[in-house]
Structures are given as structure tokens and as C-alpha cells.
Amino acid sequence: MSTEDKIDALIVRLHEIEAVKFGEFTLKSGLVSPIYVDLRVIVSYPDVLASVAGCMWEVLKRNGAEFDNMCGVPYTALPIATCMSLNNDCPMLMRRKEVKDYGTKKAIEGAFTSGQTCLIVEDLVTSGASVMETVEPLNDVGLVTKDVVVLIDREQGGEARLRSHDLRLHAVLPLSRVLKTLEAKNLMSAELVATVKAFIAANQTGPNASGNEMGAAAAPTPAVFKRDSYEHRATLTENKCAKDLWNLMARKKTNLCVAADVGTAKELIVLADKIGPEICILKTHCDLYPDFDDAFGATLLELAAKHDFMIFEDRKFADIGNTVVGQYSSGVHKIADWSHITNAHIVPGAGIIDGLKQVGLPKGRGLLLLAEMSSAGTMAKGQYTEDAIAMAAKHPDFVMGFISTRPSAWKGAWSRGLVQMTPGVQLGGGGDGLGQQYNTPDRVIKECGSDVIIVGRGIYKAADPVASAAEYRKAGWDAYVSAL
Numbered sequence: 001m002s003t004e005d006k007i008d009a010l011i012v013r014l015h016e017i018e019a020v021k022f023g024e025f026t027l028k029s030g031l032v033s034p035i036y037v038d039l040r041v042i043v044s045y046p047d048v049l050a051s052v053a054g055c056m057w058e059v060l061k062r063n064g065a066e067f068d069n070m071c072g073v074p075y076t077a078l079p080i081a082t083c084m085s086l087n088n089d090c091p092m093l094m095r096r097k098e099v100k101d102y103g104t105k106k107a108i109e110g111a112f113t114s115g116q117t118c119l120i121v122e123d124l125v126t127s128g129a130s131v132m133e134t135v136e137p138l139n140d141v142g143l144v145t146k147d148v149v150v151l152i153d154r155e156q157g158g159e160a161r162l163r164s165h166d167l168r169l170h171a172v173l174p175l176s177r178v179l180k181t182l183e184a185k186n187l188m189s190a191e192l193v194a195t196v197k198a199f200i201a202a203n204q205t206g207p208n209a210s211g212n213e214m215g216a217a218a219a220p221t222p223a224v225f226k227r228d229s230y231e232h233r234a235t236l237t238e239n240k241c242a243k244d245l246w247n248l249m250a251r252k253k254t255n256l257c258v259a260a261d262v263g264t265a266k267e268l269i270v271l272a273d274k275i276g277p278e279i280c281i282l283k284t285h286c287d288l289y290p291d292f293d294d295a296f297g298a299t300l301l302e303l304a305a306k307h308d309f310m311i312f313e314d315r316k317f318a319d320i321g322n323t324v325v326g327q328y329s330s331g332v333h334k335i336a337d338w339s340h341i342t343n344a345h346i347v348p349g350a351g352i353i354d355g356l357k358q359v360g361l362p363k364g365r366g367l368l369l370l371a372e373m374s375s376a377g378t379m380a381k382g383q384y385t386e387d388a389i390a391m392a393a394k395h396p397d398f399v400m401g402f403i404s405t406r407p408s409a410w411k412g413a414w415s416r417g418l419v420q421m422t423p424g425v426q427l428g429g430g431g432d433g434l435g436q437q438y439n440t441p442d443r444v445i446k447e448c449g450s451d452v453i454i455v456g457r458g459i460y461k462a463a464d465p466v467a468s469a470a471e472y473r474k475a476g477w478d479a480y481v482s483a484l
């Protein structure tokens with residue numbers, strides 16, 4: 001098989017095993033990318049791993065690279081470097097990501113002598129930042145670095161950055177080559193190829209960019225979604241609850257809603273009393289508490305009055321109008337009696353709002369529609385979100401706003417009187433392994449265009465929930481002030 005045929009076959013296999021995927025992927029940087037490259041999976045496909053190691057060695061030999069030993073960038077490139085080392089009898093070194101504070105404290109493990117030339121092995125290059133994190137400790141111990149071999153170069157500026165450090169990048173698969181082969185094999189449409197190329201062109205990293213090589217292009221400086229003050233927005237709503245909330249946030253200087261998903265009602269009450277001074281809303285899931293009783297609502301309302309916060313039962317109603325009337329007004333929980341705010345999916349159609357409104361409007365309650373969700377793979381997007389916005393517009397007296405994740409993208413549909421509340425908020429970002437996706441308070445308010453941050457585990461699981469609530473409160477409020 002010719003080298004070109006081997007490379008084509010490898011591209012097809014990478015696509016088959018979903019190491020290269022197309023769709024809508026939210027990167028760590030927050031950008032939504034039409035392509036995702038995750039080469040961690042190749043360890044489970046020995047034929048692919050062997051082919052990757054073979055092709056990477058071939059490109060080095062073809063380009064005349066010379067080196068004494070090699071070092072993989074942790075972690076995905078480690079098995080690739082191991083295969084290359086074994087197949088070609090070339091010594092390998094290993095870089096520790098965390099240097100131990102006991103024993104030898106070495107950053108570079110293995111046998112080498114100062115002045116030897118070490119090849120860097122990497123699976124994916126975006127900005128080149130991860131490569132540099134391995135180059136630096138190698139140089140610190142006297143190893144010379146000249147060449148970097150990579151399986152996929154996303155062609156987003158990594159090559160130029162490495163060149164500025166006198167490093168030569170040898171890429172088996174520039175991303176354009178991957179696209180060309182997949183299009184030729186009818187595995188990608190011409191439109192999709194154009195979309196991916198446009199994304200890559202629009203997201204180039206500069207020579208000083210830092211970035212995550214797992215496909216996270218360095219984001220351009222995000223635009224702040226500018227808004228009116230909460231006081232002013234209070235004048236723009238027809239819903240009593242929304243008006244109360246806007247005024248409360250302005251008066252108390254907090255846009256923090258705590259999701260109190262603790263194990264019992266007793267714990268919830270203790271938590272609410274402690275964090276009450278920091279929050280504008282306490283969000284409950286009353287069906288989580290095995291000790292829920294008739295006193296629950298009254299106790300919570302007392303705390304709400306004591307600390308000046310509102311109650312939001314995150315019930316996510318999703319049934320026909322007639323059924324939700326009963327679920328909201330009576331049953332075990334009698335939600336409408338104690339919760340100022342509740343929310344609903346729009347799946348059943350407009351009847352769900354009519355039903356909830358029959359119960360809630362006379363009591364001065366407010367309804368949030370779930371226009372978007374924070375979980376990975378949510379179906380609440382596109383037309384669904386647009387339908388939620390249109391339904392809200394028909395009930396300005398009762399629908400007070402939305403659960404949303406990126407209202408700043410709604411353009412003309414964004415309305416100043418409606419409250420945007422966003423869950424999936426943690427100071428460190430990331431996710432929970434069960435689909436939850438986190439954004440920082442700063443990004444949620446300034447860039448995504450939200451008004452209220454909803455924080456659960458970031459606060460109630462913290463060692464000091466009160467201190468943590470104060471920290472989130474400050475982050476949310478500072479972000480709001482800088483979005484004015």
C-alpha cells in the first residue's frame with residue numbers, strides 16, 4: 001500500500017471509531033465547534049494505534065528528523081510514543097504532569113544525558129500550548145528539542161507558535177487533509193467541509209495563545225452583552241413576581257440563586273437560614289426531601305421574609321393543562337401555596353401555561369419556561385427555544401422569564417422585561433460526568449446574557465457553603481455591574 005493510501009485508510013478508521021466527529025460541540029473555551037477530535041479512544045483499537053505509530057514514524061524519517069530519544073505529551077500521546085519506541089528501538093522518556101514532593105522529585109523520568117536531542121510526540125496540536133508544557137521541563141534538564149511529531153494538526157496556529165520556539169512540526173494529518181479524504185469518500189458533505197473550514201479560519205490562535213489541545217481553540221475576547229439596570233427592567237415587566245425579583249436583586253445587590261438539592265427538608269431549612277443573606281432566590285426540588293411535610297412551605301416563607309429572598313420550586317411541569325392544575329395547586333406538595341416561582345417545559349403545548357396560570361396568576365406567582373437546558377445533548381434548542389419565546393410573549397402577565405443558557409444569542413427575541421436564569425454554574429467550569437455542563441458566573445452573566453446564576457453543588461457541597469455563597473454572589477454581581 002502506498003503511503004497516501006495508508007493515510008487515507010487511517011483517516012477513514014479514525015472517523016469510524018469517532019476519534020474525529022462532526023456536529024455541535026461546546027468546547028472548553030465556550031465556542032461551539034462543528035468538529036471534535038478526541039484521540040483518547042485509539043488505545044482501544046490496536047490496528048489504529050499501530051497505524052498511527054507507523055505513520056508518525058514514517059513522516060519523521062521522510063522529513064529527515066534526527067533524535068536520540070523521544071517523549072510523549074501526557075496523556076493521550078503516551079501509548080503512541082510507547083509503540084514508536086518499541087517498534088523502532090528508540091529510547092523513551094516520560095514527563096510527569098505533577099512533580100512528586102517526595103522521593104526523587106523528577107519532572108522527567110528515564111535515562112538520558114544532558115545535550116541529547118529529544119523528539120516530542122503529540123496526538124493533536126491546536127495552539128501548541130501543551131507541546132510547550134513538555135518542551136520546557138525537557139529543556140530544563142539539558143535536553144535539546146528540535147522536532148515535534150503530531151498525528152493531527154488542527155491548523156489553527158500551532159505550527160507557527162512552535163516555529164517561533166525553533167521547533168519543527170511534522171504532522172501526519174493536517175486537518176485539511178482529513179476533510180479532503182472524508183469528502184472524497186462521501187463521509188462528509190461539501191457544506192459540512194465548508195462549515196468546518198470556516199470555523200478553523202475564524203478561530204486561529206496567536207503565537208502566544210495558551211489553550212487546551214482537546215480541540216479548545218483560544219476564544220477571541222468575548223463580547224459583553226450590555227443590559228439595563230435591574231431597577232429599570234422592573235418597570236418593563238407585567239408580571240408581579242418578576243417585578244419583585246428585579247427590585248429585590250437591585251436592593252440586595254445579589255443575582256445568586258442557590259439550588260438547594262440537599263438530602264432532607266431539615267438540611268434545606270438549615271442551609272437556607274445560613275445562606276439566606278447572600279441570595280435572591282432559593283431553588284428547591286421538593287420531591288427530593290423524604291421529610292417534606294405540611295409545615296415545609298410556611299417555614300420556608302418565614303425564612304424568605306427574614307432574609308429577603310424568593311422561593312423557586314424547580315418542578316419542571318410537563319403535563320397537559322388539566323393535570324398541571326392539580327399538580328401545582330394540591331397533591332402532596334401544594335407548590336402554588338409557598339413557591340413564588342415555578343417552571344414548565346413547553347412539550348405539551350400552550351395548554352400547560354393556561355393550566356398553571358389559572359392557579360398561579362391569582363396568587364401573584366411567576367412562571368419560567370425552559371427555553372434551553374444546561375445538560376449535554378439537550379433537545380431544547382433551535383425551533384424549540386423559539387417556540388418557548390413565542391409562547392412566553394403571549395402571557396406577559398404570568399410568564400416572568402426563562403431557564404436559558406445563552407439568551408444573548410436570541411437577538412431580536414431577547415426581551416428586557418423577562419428574567420433569564422441560568423443553571424450549570426461553577427467557578428471552575430467543567431462538568432459532572434452525568435451531562436451537567438458548567439460555565440463560570442462571569443461568562444454566564446457577561447457573555448451569555450443571563451440575569452440570575454443558579455448554583456447548586458458549587459455551594460452546598462463546599463466545605464464552607466456560606467463563604468462559597470458569598471464568593472458566587474460577588475462574582476455574579478461584579479459581572480452584572482460590568483455588563484451595564
Ligand SMILES: O=c1ccn([C@@H]2O[C@H](COP(=O)(O)O)[C@@H](O)[C@H]2O)c(=O)[nH]1
Pocket residue numbers: 259261285314372373374375403423424425436454455456457458
Ligand atoms: O437546564 C437545567 C435546568 C435545571 N437545572 C437544575 O439546576 C441545578 C443545578 O445544580 P448544580 O449542582 O449546580 O449542577 C439542579 O437543581 C438542576 O436540577 C439544571 O442543572 N439545568
